[in-house]
Amino acid sequence: MEKIIEVRGINKQYVKRKTKEVITAVNDVSFDVHRGEVLGLLGPNGAGKTSTIKMICGLLQADAGSIHINGLDIKKKRLKALKHISAVLEGNRNLYWRLTVRENLEYFAGNRGLSRKDVKEQVEKLLKQFRLKEKENELVNGLSRGMQQKLAIAVALLANTEVILLDEPTLGLDVEISYELREILKMIVKEEKRTIIISSHDMPVVQELCDRTIIINKGTVVVDEKVENLLKLFETRAYSIKLGGTLSVAQEQQLLVKFPLCTYEGSSHETVVNINLEKSEDIYDLFDIFKAEGTVVESIDRTTIDFEQVFMEIVKGEKAYAMA
Structure with missing residues (x-):
């Protein structure tokens, strides 16, 4: 062009x-x-x-x-x-x-x-x-x-x-x-x-x-x-994970250290963790946090993401995102 x-x-x-x-x-x-x-x-x-x-x-x-x-x-x-x-x-x-x-x-x-x-x-x-x-x-x-x-x-x-x-x-x-x-x-x-x-x-x-x-x-x-490429890139990394129980204090601390931009909310019988994974292999670290205390993963779904979330991820992450 x-x-x-x-x-x-x-x-x-x-x-x-x-x-x-x-x-x-x-x-x-x-x-x-x-x-x-x-x-x-x-x-x-x-x-x-x-x-x-x-x-x-x-x-x-x-x-x-x-x-x-x-x-x-x-x-x-x-x-x-x-x-x-x-x-x-x-x-x-x-x-x-x-x-x-x-x-x-x-x-x-x-x-x-x-x-x-x-x-x-x-x-x-x-x-x-x-x-x-x-x-x-x-x-x-x-x-x-x-x-x-x-x-x-x-x-x-x-x-x-x-x-x-x-x-x-x-x-x-x-x-x-x-x-x-x-x-x-x-x-x-x-x-x-x-x-x-x-x-x-x-x-x-x-x-x-x-x-x-x-x-x-x-x-x-x-x-x-x-814009469409950024949305696609971040959409493949955005997950909503439903757990069959609450997170322990230790698990909460580990999540925030490893994935500082993740959010979670829960009740006495379930917790939903919303997370964007920078690298595909990060999912193994995430599941290790759950596995350590026997937390049951009931479901994992990709979530839709809008450009405001993309912008915040990039700015808060303070790094450039290389495109494939």
């Missing part, structure tokens, strides 16, 4: 004002974004994800390494490179609060050199697509957070750039609006065929929309893989 963004060996450090301590936020991060794909760029708080996003958007300059957008070096040809990307960043909704919904769309289109006549049909389409038609003459500062977020994404789409970066598109939205926005984004992904980068802690958004995901932890890339 053709590359539209190339990130190579970028680094970013910050110096604490009081202590002068040097903090490395991003450490030798490299990845590609392919034309037409929907990429999830993920990471826990403090992992370096936000700094990476800001460097791609030209809001921060990397201390080392390079970023090319559509073949243009963002350091050498910043303005030309950034013409190929539009972004909706968390806390920066790229809207004018004292303009109406329609006026915002027309104003930001004008900033890109497009006249009202040029974008008339597209504005109408976006107003209907994002269910903003009834609000088109209302001031933005009177809209709900969900309506503001929908408008911000519509403004980004109106720019007609090859790449759209959405940072936490569903953050702070209620369940109904979050679901509605996911459905709108799915429709856009299907119809627009544009390159979209989504950074989110809302894992259903990632699972439903993204083709591939890059996970950054502690300043480095720990995973770069297709």
Whole structure:
């Protein structure tokens, strides 16, 4: 697939004002974004994800390494490179609060050199697509957070750039609006065929929309893989085991030492252990823990797993998962 963004060996450090301590936020991060794909760029708080996003958007300059957008070096040809990307960043909704919904769309289109006549049909389409038609003459500062977020994404789409970066598109939205926005984004992904980068802690958004995901932890890339492959990989390791009795204190301690991410719940006559095995042979160690005290295994089943569980396993495990 053709590359539209190339990130190579970028680094970013910050110096604490009081202590002068040097903090490395991003450490030798490299990845590609392919034309037409929907990429999830993920990471826990403090992992370096936000700094990476800001460097791609030209809001921060990397201390080392390079970023090319559509073949243009963002350091050498910043303005030309950034013409190929539009972004909706968390806390920066790229809207004018004292303009109406329609006026915002027309104003930001004008900033890109497009006249009202040029974008008339597209504005109408976006107003209907994002269910903003009834609000088109209302001031933005009177809209709900969900309506503001929908408008911000519509403004980004109106720019007609090859790449759209959405940072936490569903953050702070209620369940109904979050679901509605996911459905709108799915429709856009299907119809627009544009390159979209989504950074989110809302894992259903990632699972439903993204083709591939890059996970950054502690300043480095720990995973770069297709979402469906990660789900398949972890699904083969996820088990629910029903025991015919309770676990002893010693067994509980052994489980948490050997499998720190496992969970279990039980009553006086049975216990259910939910566990993800990193390696197939780990199941022998698990059964040795049960066998040592004669605990009866009544059933063992593979369990379904969602992307939120995958993300937590990777981040808590603090290791990259090699794909076959």
